[in-house]
Amino acid sequence: MGKLVSKDKEIVVPGEELAQGMDYLPGQGTFRDKEAIVASRLGLLSVDGRALKIIPLTGRYLPKKDDTIIAQVTDVTMNGWRLDTNSAYSAMIGLKDATSEFIPRGADLTQYFSFGDYVVAKIINVTSQKLIDLSMKGPGLMKLHGGRVIKVNTHKVPRIIGKQGSMVSLIKNATGCKMIIGQNGLAWIDGEPENELIVVEAIRKIEKESHISGLTDRIKEFLEKKTGNKVQPAGEQNDQNR
Amino acid sequence: MTRIDKRKPEETRPMSAEAGVIKRADGSAVFRIGETIAYATVYGPRDLYPRFLQDPSKGILRVSYNMMPFSGSGDRVRPGGNRRSKEISMVTKKALEPVIDLGDFPNAVVDVFIELPQTDAGTRCAGICAASMALADAGIIMKDMVTAVSVGRVGKDVVVDLSYAEEDYDCPEGVADIPIAVLPRTGELTLLQCDGRLKREDLKKAIELSKDAVAKINDIQKKALKEKFKGESQ
Numbered sequence: 001m002g003k004l005v006s007k008d009k010e011i012v013v014p015g016e017e018l019a020q021g022m023d024y025l026p027g028q029g030t031f032r033d034k035e036a037i038v039a040s041r042l043g044l045l046s047v048d049g050r051a052l053k054i055i056p057l058t059g060r061y062l063p064k065k066d067d068t069i070i071a072q073v074t075d076v077t078m079n080g081w082r083l084d085t086n087s088a089y090s091a092m093i094g095l096k097d098a099t100s101e102f103i104p105r106g107a108d109l110t111q112y113f114s115f116g117d118y119v120v121a122k123i124i125n126v127t128s129q130k131l132i133d134l135s136m137k138g139p140g141l142m143k144l145h146g147g148r149v150i151k152v153n154t155h156k157v158p159r160i161i162g163k164q165g166s167m168v169s170l171i172k173n174a175t176g177c178k179m180i181i182g183q184n185g186l187a188w189i190d191g192e193p194e195n196e197l198i199v200v201e202a203i204r205k206i207e208k209e210s211h212i213s214g215l216t217d218r219i220k221e222f223l224e225k226k227t228g229n230k231v232q233p234a235g236e237q238n239d240q241n242r
Numbered sequence: 243m244t245r246i247d248k249r250k251p252e253e254t255r256p257m258s259a260e261a262g263v264i265k266r267a268d269g270s271a272v273f274r275i276g277e278t279i280a281y282a283t284v285y286g287p288r289d290l291y292p293r294f295l296q297d298p299s300k301g302i303l304r305v306s307y308n309m310m311p312f313s314g315s316g317d318r319v320r321p322g323g324n325r326r327s328k329e330i331s332m333v334t335k336k337a338l339e340p341v342i343d344l345g346d347f348p349n350a351v352v353d354v355f356i357e358l359p360q361t362d363a364g365t366r367c368a369g370i371c372a373a374s375m376a377l378a379d380a381g382i383i384m385k386d387m388v389t390a391v392s393v394g395r396v397g398k399d400v401v402v403d404l405s406y407a408e409e410d411y412d413c414p415e416g417v418a419d420i421p422i423a424v425l426p427r428t429g430e431l432t433l434l435q436c437d438g439r440l441k442r443e444d445l446k447k448a449i450e451l452s453k454d455a456v457a458k459i460n461d462i463q464k465k466a467l468k469e470k471f472k473g474e475s476q
Contacts, residue, residue, distance in 0.1 A: 011467075011468045011471045011472065011474060013378055013387065013463075013464050013467045013468065014341075014378050014383075014384035014385065014386060014387055015341075015384070015385065015386030015387045015425070015426065015427045016464070017427070029383075031385070038385070038386075038427065040343070040383050040384060040385055041378075041381060041382070041383050041384065042378045042379065042381060042467060042471075043381075044474060056381055057381070057471055057474055058268075058269065058379060058380060058381040059268070059380060059381020059382070060268060060286070060287060060288075060380075060381070062346065088286065088287040088288050088289055088301075088347055088350040089289065089349075089350070090289065128348075129298060129348050129349070130347070130348060130349070130350075211473055211474045212473075
């Protein structure tokens with residue numbers, strides 16, 4: 001019978017031995033070396049039955065199919081746009097995938113999206129060489145006007161969105177700001193300038209305290225104090241991420 | 243036999259380390275050993291230009307080692323690269339490359355910058371220790387940490403972690419300085435240089451002597467990384 005060397009939900013560093021014996025299985029972020037299972041990245045150890053994996057806590061965004069991201073236009077080409085994805089790789093979006101409008105041949109593409117514009121788009125394909133195809137056809141995928149874009153920790157995005165978007169709707173209700181969180185670690189906020197700042201502060205608080213339980217209550221309290229209004233409890237179904 | 247600073251042969255100078263010291267970087271760390279201080283930052287994986295540097299099969303690692311102008315013992319270090327810093331950048335890269343896996347990042351680069359605000363021998367080892375912590379902090383896939391320490395012979399004695407006073411010691415037998423980098427889990431070496439002459443037995447003895455120090459340094463590296471994230475585990 002094998003035995004666990006590290007504990008569940010513990011921080012592990014690369015090269016750390018997690019378990020001994022063949023009846024444990026190496027999952028993501030781990031590898032087997034003879035009898036031992038060893039961590040190959042820094043993160044939180046998660047023991048699921050016999051399988052061990054590591055939940056990453058740091059690192060840049062790695063593009064993944066079906067992620068909704070916020071991207072910035074960096075180049076306009078013959079047949080589409082090149083966008084920066086806040087990862088090591090830029091993405092392409094073709095004319096057909098970018099808009100349902102009719103674009104005449106030889107039109108000036110900067111009238112649709114110009115340099116520096118932010119868009120919400122979905123990753124439809126990532127090749128082994130990390131060529132990324134985006135699409136903007138779908139609900140909630142659009143060009144962003146005004147507001148501000150901030151960087152957040154990619155691995156905290158699920159906590160900022162919350163279950164079924166509960167955290168986002170809580171913040172939106174409290175501040176009246178529009179908010180979109182991209183999986184790639186960019187967040188767009190649009191509203192009254194002082195409210196935007198409250199949202200930024202709330203997001204930083206979520207990033208910092210995401211591991212302490214009762215997060216939603218603390219954020220609610222924080223928002224009530226900052227805005228001076230009573231915040232209606234989260235849980236009401238607003239459409240996520242809009 | 244006594245050492246200049248009264249240490250035991252296998253004893254290192256006092257050490258400390260901290261992770262995440264440079265907030266804007268993707269990963270960062272500082273490693274201090276005696277009077278030597280090494281800061282390391284990691285940026286990336288990020289896109290790489292000019293294009294001819296790109297490798298379509300995997301990401302590449304770039305390392306820059308730099309001693310700050312005021313870092314020495316009084317003489318100003320001329321800023322900018324020199325032959326020595328170029329060489330140390332290269333050996334540091336070769337010491338780190340065997341543990342990291344950038345297969346998921348074709349055409350990209352991971353940049354490591356090592357800066358030394360204060361130096362008192364053992365800078366490349368301190369740099370490697372800091373760099374491997376910074377890489378782990380940046381979430382890079384690694385099969386192990388890299389732990390480095392210098393060993394050597396001062397006069398007749400084989401010792402660990404030479405200080406500048408020891409490296410500079412003038413005696414008929416001379417001094418040999420051997421920086422090594424070790425993968426602590428398996429004991430494999432990824433760096434072995436030698437400045438000076440020594441007997442084969444002394445080299446073996448020196449590497450044997452380093453084992454305690456390596457374990458201790460690795461412990462400090464691990465603790466510092468865990469300290470940064472300790473809030474995350476409930």
